[in-house]
Amino acid sequence: MSLFAQTADSLNVPRGGRLAVPVAFGWKGERPVAGAELRMTVENGFTWAAVASRGTRVNRSTVSITYDDLPKSGRTKARLQAPDGAWDASKPALSVELVEKGAADGSASGDSVSSTKAVEKEADVDLFMFPPPRASKPDADGVVTYDFDYGNQGSQPAKGTIRLEPFPGYSLHGRPKECAMPTKDGTVTCDLGDIPAQATFTFKVEVPEEATGIPEAVRYSIQAADSTDADPLNNDGIRFVEIKR
Structure with missing residues (x-):
């Protein structure tokens, strides 16, 4: 081995x-x-x-x-x-x-x-979406709050959207004003318009009662709407939730 x-x-x-x-x-x-x-x-x-x-x-x-x-x-x-x-x-x-x-x-x-x-190297358009700096935990009602940093660190302006895809059993708690209604599988698309150099995007996820450990909670991504992103590695990932019962 x-x-x-x-x-x-x-x-x-x-x-x-x-x-x-x-x-x-x-x-x-x-x-x-x-x-x-x-x-x-x-x-x-x-x-x-x-x-x-x-x-x-x-x-x-x-x-x-x-x-x-x-x-x-x-x-x-x-x-x-x-x-x-x-x-x-x-x-x-x-x-x-x-x-x-x-x-x-x-x-x-x-x-x-x-x-x-x-x-x-500074690109023309380089969007990023980074999760909170530490593990996220649910509150007493089983709701976990995520504060993601996002922005455009390129030299040219760009518009963009955020996509949130909860894992089975999880769902968005409430809906940010920029976001459309969830699809049948719970996926939500959020039109952000012009992407600033840096801002915070907050959303909440409901955790199933039977969930334990550190399970996958939501898949996230940010995408440029009208241009080519020079570094898509910065744009997506999976965020877990830390559950202690």
């Missing part, structure tokens, strides 16, 4: 902009007996803009996701904030390692280690 972690070699981001780095990971060969830990560390002046729902902040630089049952082929995104000033494009913005659970620091090697560099 061998572990692997893989990220893009290099991605573009403007100064002070948002960068979503896709991370693929898993195992090859015989099924692993023990779980594993995915460690993601920002470097080179980059910081965490948001942390995956299942992730834990180890310190200011490192986020860890522990898997008791490591998927053979898993995916997540590291959502970063670029520095306001220049950075060294020859050095990684993010380093990733996948190790067997409980292993010491620096034990990863070979295919289980990867890194991504960032090149400073």
Whole structure:
């Protein structure tokens, strides 16, 4: 059995902009007996803009996701904030390692280690939609509130829409004024018009009474309505909800 972690070699981001780095990971060969830990560390002046729902902040630089049952082929995104000033494009913005659970620091090697560099570049249109910086929890009525950051970090104006797709058993609680009525499967489309440089989009989701753990709650995305988005990696994802009963 061998572990692997893989990220893009290099991605573009403007100064002070948002960068979503896709991370693929898993195992090859015989099924692993023990779980594993995915460690993601920002470097080179980059910081965490948001942390995956299942992730834990180890310190200011490192986020860890522990898997008791490591998927053979898993995916997540590291959502970063670029520095306001220049950075060294020859050095990684993010380093990733996948190790067997409980292993010491620096034990990863070979295919289980990867890194991504960032090149400073401002696109014409570059929309982003980032989840809250921490895991979201339901209130006493079983309703979870999500405050998403969104915006256009490109140099040209653009119009856009947000799409929200609750997972089975989940539904939107109320409806933001920009959004159309839900379709039969609960999907909602929200016409935002002109996208600002940065704003907050708030919506609420009703959690099923039988839900436990950290389940998937809603799939989200933002799309440019009248132009081509230079970096769609920033635009979508799945948000979980942390439920403790």
